[in-house]
Amino acid sequence: xxxxxxxxxxxxxxxxxxxxxxxxxxxxxxxxxxxxxxxxxxxxxxxxxxxxxxxxxxxxxxxxxxxxxxxxxxxxxxxxxxxxxxxxxxxxxxxxxxxxxxxxxxxxxxxxxxxxxxxxxxxxxxxxxxxxxxxxxxxxxxxxxxxxxxxxxxxxxxxxxxxxxxxxxxxxxxxxxxxxxxxxxxxxxxxxxxxxxxxxxxxxxxxxxxxxxxxxxxxxxxxxxxxxxxxxxxxxxxxxxxxxxxxxxx
Ligand SMILES: [Zn+2]
Numbered sequence: 001x002x003x004x005x006x007x008x009x010x011x012x013x014x015x016x017x018x019x020x021x022x023x024x025x026x027x028x029x030x031x032x033x034x035x036x037x038x039x040x041x042x043x044x045x046x047x048x049x050x051x052x053x054x055x056x057x058x059x060x061x062x063x064x065x066x067x068x069x070x071x072x073x074x075x076x077x078x079x080x081x082x083x084x085x086x087x088x089x090x091x092x093x094x095x096x097x098x099x100x101x102x103x104x105x106x107x108x109x110x111x112x113x114x115x116x117x118x119x120x121x122x123x124x125x126x127x128x129x130x131x132x133x134x135x136x137x138x139x140x141x142x143x144x145x146x147x148x149x150x151x152x153x154x155x156x157x158x159x160x161x162x163x164x165x166x167x168x169x170x171x172x173x174x175x176x177x178x179x180x181x182x183x184x185x186x187x188x189x190x191x192x193x194x195x196x197x198x199x200x201x202x203x204x205x206x207x208x209x210x211x212x213x214x215x216x217x218x219x220x221x222x223x224x225x226x227x228x229x230x231x232x233x234x235x236x237x238x239x240x241x242x243x244x245x246x247x248x249x250x
């Protein structure tokens with residue numbers, strides 16, 4: 001088990017818990033955010049998305065999800081039992097950045113093949129989960145940024161957990177650049193069959209540190225446990241495990 005360590009909140013003096021690897025920690029008594037290593041104030045914008053559901057209300061989007069979609073067993077909503085409902089505020093970096101990739105490649109789908117040059121230019125609010133080991137489908141999560149407010153600890157429910165960041169801003173920007181470049185290479189596959197060269201220039205706009213409410217749901221269906229991740233701001237199912245269909249007769 002990982003043992004939590006403590007620093008003192010430089011704003012209110014309360015103990016701020018962190019586990020090894022966490023580098024940005026938020027005080028649960030006053031909401032003040034500190035860089036663990038230096039004990040200094042965290043200088044970037046810290047935002048929060050509000051959770052709109054309590055433990056009873058969250059069952060509505062769960063049941064709706066279970067009842068919709070032809071891939072699911074028809075008795076899923078009726079026969080499944082929700083066994084766990086945890087609200088966790090996950091830390092993200094939202095990197096606002098412009099990216100322009102100039103490329104040269106070969107188009108081989110016609111004969112003779114031709115050399116193609118061009119650019120891909122796009123603006124992103126790129127999402128990076130600020131945890132090293134956690135698995136979260138960031139690309140499937142359409143983060144509702146319009147709802148963000150400045151981080152306010154009184155809005156955090158007492159039953160919820162808030163996870164600290166294990167990734168600092170520079171690392172998040174670096175990851176963003178790598179992921180965008182990979183994304184552009186993927187997009188290029190429509191245009192060229194072989195990439196000869198590609199160079200991407202970035203124009204960094206803003207980095208926001210954000211806590212977003214995610215419900216971790218477990219449910220049982222015919223003896224097996226499945227997991228759901230739900231965006232607590234909108235009730236959207238970010239990811240859901242669906243039981244195999246086909247044993248309905250029994
Ligand atoms: Zn404090």
